[in-house]
Amino acid sequence: xxSSLHEIWQAAAGSPFVPxxxxxxxxxxxxxxxxxxxxxxxAFTLSTLTEPNSxxxxxxxxxxxxxxxxxxxxxxxxxxxxxxxxxxxxSTRPLYQLLKAxxxxxxxxxxxxxxxLRFAAEHVRVMQAVSHWNKSLxxxxxxxxxxxxxxxxxxxxxxxxxxxxxxxxxLPALLETLQIFGATDAAARxxxxxxxxxxxxxxxxxxxxxxxxTLGMSGTCSLAYAAEGEPFGVVLxxxxxxxxxxxxxxxxxxxxxxxxxxxxxxxxxxTSARWLLDALTELAPTSPDKLTIAASKREPYLRLxxxxxxxxxxxxxxxxxxxxxxxxxxxxxxxQTFKFDVIKLASEAMRIASKVxxxxxxxxxxxxxFLVEVEGSGPTFLDFRFVPYAVCEDxxxxxxxxxxxxxxxxx
Amino acid sequence: MRFKTDLKNVRTFSKLTAALNSLEKIAWVRLDDDTVxxxxxxxxxxxxxxxxxxxxIFDNYHIESAEANNTINFELPLGPxxxxxxxxxxxxxxxxxxxxxxxxxxxxxxxxxxxxDGNGPGPGLGxxxxxxxxxxxxxxxxxxxxxxxxxxxxxESLELTMKREREKIIxxxxxxxxxxxxxxxxxxxPKVREPDVHIQLPPLLQLKAIxxxxxxxxxxxxxxxxxxxxxxxxxxxxxxxxGGSSSPKLTLSANMHGSLRLRLTTETLxxxxxxxxxxxxxxxxxxxxxxxxxxxxxxxxEAGPDRWATVRVDGKDWSRVLSVGRLEGRVIACFADEHAxxxxxxxxxxDDVGMEDVVTYYVTSFSA
Numbered sequence: 019x020x021s022s023l024h025e026i027w028q029a030a031a032g033s034p035f036v037p038x039x040x041x042x043x044x045x046x047x048x049x050x051x052x053x054x055x056x057x058x059x060x061a062f063t064l065s066t067l068t069e070p071n072s073x074x075x076x077x078x079x080x081x082x083x084x085x086x087x088x089x090x091x092x093x094x095x096x097x098x099x100x101x102x103x104x105x106x107x108x109s110t111r112p113l114y115q116l117l118k119a120x121x122x123x124x125x126x127x128x129x130x131x132x133x134x135l136r137f138a139a140e141h142v143r144v145m146q147a148v149s150h151w152n153k154s155l156x157x158x159x160x161x162x163x164x165x166x167x168x169x170x171x172x173x174x175x176x177x178x179x180x181x182x183x184x185x186x187x188x189l190p191a192l193l194e195t196l197q198i199f200g201a202t203d204a205a206a207r208x209x210x211x212x213x214x215x216x217x218x219x220x221x222x223x224x225x226x227x228x229x230x231x232t233l234g235m236s237g238t239c240s241l242a243y244a245a246e247g248e249p250f251g252v253v254l255x256x257x258x259x260x261x262x263x264x265x266x267x268x269x270x271x272x273x274x275x276x277x278x279x280x281x282x283x284x285x286x287x288x289t290s291a292r293w294l295l296d297a298l299t300e301l302a303p304t305s306p307d308k309l310t311i312a313a314s315k316r317e318p319y320l321r322l323x324x325x326x327x328x329x330x331x332x333x334x335x336x337x338x339x340x341x342x343x344x345x346x347x348x349x350x351x352x353x354q355t356f357k358f359d360v361i362k363l364a365s366e367a368m369r370i371a372s373k374v375x376x377x378x379x380x381x382x383x384x385x386x387x388f389l390v391e392v393e394g395s396g397p398t399f400l401d402f403r404f405v406p407y408a409v410c411e412d413x414x415x416x417x418x419x420x421x422x423x424x425x426x427x428x429x
Numbered sequence: 430m431r432f433k434t435d436l437k438n439v440r441t442f443s444k445l446t447a448a449l450n451s452l453e454k455i456a457w458v459r460l461d462d463d464t465v466x467x468x469x470x471x472x473x474x475x476x477x478x479x480x481x482x483x484x485x486i487f488d489n490y491h492i493e494s495a496e497a498n499n500t501i502n503f504e505l506p507l508g509p510x511x512x513x514x515x516x517x518x519x520x521x522x523x524x525x526x527x528x529x530x531x532x533x534x535x536x537x538x539x540x541x542x543x544x545x546d547g548n549g550p551g552p553g554l555g556x557x558x559x560x561x562x563x564x565x566x567x568x569x570x571x572x573x574x575x576x577x578x579x580x581x582x583x584x585e586s587l588e589l590t591m592k593r594e595r596e597k598i599i600x601x602x603x604x605x606x607x608x609x610x611x612x613x614x615x616x617x618x619p620k621v622r623e624p625d626v627h628i629q630l631p632p633l634l635q636l637k638a639i640x641x642x643x644x645x646x647x648x649x650x651x652x653x654x655x656x657x658x659x660x661x662x663x664x665x666x667x668x669x670x671x672g673g674s675s676s677p678k679l680t681l682s683a684n685m686h687g688s689l690r691l692r693l694t695t696e697t698l699x700x701x702x703x704x705x706x707x708x709x710x711x712x713x714x715x716x717x718x719x720x721x722x723x724x725x726x727x728x729x730x731e732a733g734p735d736r737w738a739t740v741r742v743d744g745k746d747w748s749r750v751l752s753v754g755r756l757e758g759r760v761i762a763c764f765a766d767e768h769a770x771x772x773x774x775x776x777x778x779x780d781d782v783g784m785e786d787v788v789t790y791y792v793t794s795f796s797a
Contacts, residue, residue, distance in 0.1 A: 188697035190649040194642060195700065201638040249699070258631060259639065263700040 102163075102183050103130045103243040105156045110199040110239045110254075112155055112392045117193055119367035119388075119400050120147040126189040127270055128250070130243065131182050132161055139189065145360045146276045147367070148401040155395050183243065186268035187250050195263045199239050199254045243267075276403040282380035284352040285313035287320055288345035288373060289336065291388055295368035297322050297334040298361065304329040308407070309361050311376075311384065312353040319346065320376075324358060344373070352378045354406035364388075367400045382406040430607070432460060432501055432527035435488040436517060436538075441756065441776065442486040443514040445788070448753040449477055450507035452746075457613065458505050461498040468616070469507075474746045478618055479788040485778055487525075501527070502608040505536065513538045513601035521596075527605070534607050540599040619791050621771060623718070624763035625725045626738040628683045629708040630772075633754025636691075639702050640679060640751060643693045644744030647677030650695035677744040678795055682737035683764050685709050685730035690737065710761060738764035740794040750790050758788070770794050 039047050107113060120126070120139045129136040135151040153159040163182075237256030244251075249264035301309070307326030313319070318335035320343065325331040336342055364386060368374065371388035378384050388400040436442065445467070449456055453471040460466075465486065467479040483490050492499045517523040520542035528537045630636060680692040689704040709730075714721045721727060729736050750772065754760075758774040765771075772790035 188650065191646060191695075191698045194646045194649055195698070198639060198642045198702075201642055202635040204638060258706070259635070259702055259704050261639070261700065261702040263698055265698045266696065 099245065100162045101242055101244045102246070103135075103161050103241060105135075105159045105242075106238055106240045107156045108236050108238060110196040112395065113151055113239075114193065114196040115370055116149050116151060116390065116392070116398060116400070117189070117196070119364075119370060119390075120149045121189060121193060121366065122147075122363045123189060125186045125268065126192075127184060127186050129182050129184045130161055134159070135241075137189075141360060141363060143276075144357070144405040145363065146401075146403045147364070150398055150400075152392075152395060152398055155392065155398075183246060184270045185246075185250070186270055187265045191263075191265055192252070195252050195254075195261075195265070196239075198261055198263075199237065199256065202256055202259065276383060276405060277381070278377075278383050278385050278403055279379040279381065284350050284378045284380055285348040285376075286345060287313065287336075287343055287347075287376040289343050289376070291368045291371035291374040293336070293342065294374050294376075295365060297336070298365060298368070300334055301332055301358075302362070304332055306331065306358045308355050309358040310353065310355045311378070312351075313348050313376075313378065314351045315348050319343070319348075326358075345375075350380075352382075354378065354382045354384060355409075356384065356404050356406050360404060364402045367402065371400065382409075430495070430501060430527065431491065431493040432525075434490040434492075434525050436486065436523040436525055437488045438486050439514060439517045439520070439523060443511065443518055444755045445479065445481075445753075445776075446507055446511045446514055448755065448788075449479070450511050451749040451752050452477060454507055456505050456507050457502065457608070457616065459500065459502050459613070460492055461500040462492065463498075470616070473793070474743070475750050475793050476619065476791040477788060478791070479786075481776070481786040481788075482778075482784065484784075485776065485786055496610055500610065502610060502613045503527075503534070503536075504606040504608060505603065509601070509603045510536075513540075513603060516540055516542070516599055516601065530602060534605050536603040536605050538601045538603070540601070542597050542599065543595070618789075621763075621769045621791070622765055623725050624738075624771070625729050625766045626683045626685050626764040627710060627712070627726060628685075628687070628689060628762055628764075629710060630689065630760040630762050631704050631707060633751050633760060637748060637751035637754060640691060640744065641748050643679055643691065643700065643702075644677050644748060646698070646700065647679075647693055647695060647744060650697045651677070678741045679744050679747060680739060680741050681747075681764075681770065682739040683762065684734050684737050685726055686734035688734065689762075738766035740764060740767065740770045740792075741797060742770065742792055742794055746793055750792055753788065753790070756788070759785075767796070768794070 117126075117137060120137060122141055123139045125139075127138040129138070132153075134153045134155075137149045137151070138146065139148075140146045237254060240253045240255075242251040242253070247267065250267050252263045252265065254261040254263075298309075301322060301324040304324060304327045306324035308324070310321075310323040310325065312321045312323070314321075318337040320336035321333055322336075323331060323333035367386075367388045367390075371390045373389040375387040375389075376384070377387070382405075384404040384406065386402040386404075388402070390398045390400060392398050449467060449469050452474055453469045455469075457468045457470070458466065459468070463483055465481045465483055467477070467481075469477040492501065494501050517538065517540045520540045522541040524539050526537050526539075528535050530537075677693070680690075680694070682690040682692070687705060687707045687709060689707055690701060691703075692701045693699075709726075712721060712724065712726065717724060729738065753772075753774050756774060756776055758776045761773045761775070763771045763773070770792040772792060774788040774790070775785040776788060778784040778786070
């Protein structure tokens with residue numbers, strides 16, 4: 019009974035209640051009512067002028083009171099406000115998958131947008147990864163922009179561009195919590211697996227003919243963020259058990275995105291994410307320290323070279339087949355070195371993504387954009403950005419000078 | 430001192446042994462005319478007192494000793510017993526005897542099993558298999574201490590259409606230590622005050638799945654808040670018992686209105702799972718020391734659904750306790766608020782309706 023009420027509540031989140039008197043106009047309506055009350059009171063006292071003065075005084079405050087009560091009331095309700103975010107999903111699997119790809123930090127920045135949730139993780143300021151939970155992953159998704167603190171009387175509708183709510187939460191904790199959803203199903207399956215071949219019907223805890231599991235009804239996972247400073251709530255409702263997790267939110271660290279100049283692209287390659295992963299797994303056994311990515315117009319087109327390990331260096335060329343690279347455009351020769359372990363942090367994303375777009379800009383920043391196909395929803399993107407090792411002055415000159423052929427021999 | 434019995438319901442016995450083995454390696458076994466008692470008392474962690482009627486797992490039970498009620502006490506390593514029972518699951522016949530080998534007391538299990546050509550005989554078909562057992566196997570193989578798996582090669586079946594099944598006899602010897610009755614006299618079942626709340630738990634495997642996630646959450650929260658991983662790695666390999674002091678604590682609460690609550694609070698999160706609509710079994714007034722109206726649970730019931738009895742349990746120990754869920758018994762948890770948690774696992778008898786044996790867990794609880 020309790021849970022059904024809860025479901026109605028969840029379902030109602032999609033169609034918020036709109037009062038007949040809009041929130042922004044409540045003040046004026048109340049003021050008008052007050053004035054009306056005052057004038058009526060005045061008229062009434064005028065009509066009863068013959069009465070003694072004491073009578074007038076007694077009527078006056080009562081009128082004031084009747085008008086003031088509704089005015090106070092509306093102000094009280096607007097201050098608590100609707101929650102900033104309310105979203106309901108019927109499965110946490112895709113949510114979990116998308117977040118797991120950026121699971122390399124303890125804290126993640128969460129930004130609540132109209133179109134979905136944006137998760138940004140970063141690693142010692144040289145790497146940044148962004149994952150999105152698109153609105154389409156949820157059965158219902160409602161956001162309420164925080165209201166401007168000042169009474170923006172006139173220009174409230176035109177240039178209303180509030181900053182989206184942003185905060186930090188513990189990423190491993192959120193991931194573990196999402197895994198609780200479905201844990202009971204898994205337990206039931208496991209129980210079935212190691213059950214007797216001969217299983218009596220008279221056992222305890224036999225499944226109910228109308229249990230949610232038998233009927234194929236999955237539970238719900240709802241997310242809620244009431245207001246700034248409040249915990250980020252995850253509520254998992256499943257057959258008989260309801261789990262509420264309140265994740266402590268932390269003040270954001272004013273993270274600056276790693277600048278990536280999309281106007282000044284040096285190269286752009288689209289290929290299968292799987293192949294990129296294969297290439298890295300090929301290089302990993304020598305436990306290298308650095309990874310050099312080189313893109314050029316001629317052979318070997320795209321080359322990944324590992325170096326700095328105790329077992330020498332090795333390289334993988336993406337030069338073989340025409341269909342290896344879907345898109346390949348190089349404006350200037352691009353060659354940058356990154357920390358291998360940092361690139362490796364993106365391997366989970368490579369595993370779940372179908373395609374990757376590798377781009378390098380004039381400053382040497384590498385962008386990897388992964389396209390992930392999510393069941394029951396459109397494609398989702400994971401964005402990774404990497405800052406390269408600083409290039410020494412003379413080496414840099416050489417690179418800029420660009421005697422291409424000679425340099426390729428070197429590797 | 431003699432003890433000889435056939436085994437039945439091997440699967441139940443095996444599951445019980447596995448559950449006990451997860452808590453402690455050695456069990457104290459007490460056998461007498463009517464009951465089999467397994468007791469497990471680890472240094473740290475939950476105690477188990479399983480008292481089973483002989484009919485549940487034994488058949489053709491013979492026991493003889495100088496003590497009253499023909500009591501025999503011995504200590505038994507649970508690991509070897511579990512392995513032995515594993516090979517006995519699905520066997521056609523298995524028995525258990527207390528013997529001596531080279532002067533050492535042994536619990537010897539003899540298992541008659543069919544080599545499987547594809548689908549082996551079901552465990553339910555005891556009758557026909559028993560017949561072949563006596564026909565081509567030497568029943569004394571185990572007694573004479575012959576090599577473990579002796580199969581009778583001389584008698585080949587002439588019916589070529591039959592599946593080629595050969596009987597195997599496996600003997601598993603488990604060393605035991607026989608205890609003098611005086612030594613066990615001092616071991617007493619813990620005494621706990623009348624519980625404040627008693628409630629039937631949800632399926633233990635479900636509870637375990639969620640509890641294990643909670644424990645993991647606590648570990649991730651701990652490792653993210655402080656860099657204790659480097660120090661913990663060194664001690665973790667050597668001393669599991671020492672690690673117990675720092676392992677996560679879960680808060681478990683229940684009320685007399687059908688709700689159970691599991692909660693974990695750390696720096697990064699506050700997570701609660703709630704089960705509703707569970708059963709608070711009625712107490713039998715004749716078995717109570719105090720009148721029902723004065724019983725603490727009545728007080729809790731009248732205090733309404735917001736009156737919770739709470740205990741704190743160790744996440745890892747609790748997970749091991751919950752592994753008893755494989756027995757599929759009805760589990761009643763008794764909470765003494767801020768004091769103790771006792772689990773009664775009722776194991777039903779398959780062939781004797783209404784008979785139930787009880788396995789009692791005294792779960793270690795911690796103060797806040």
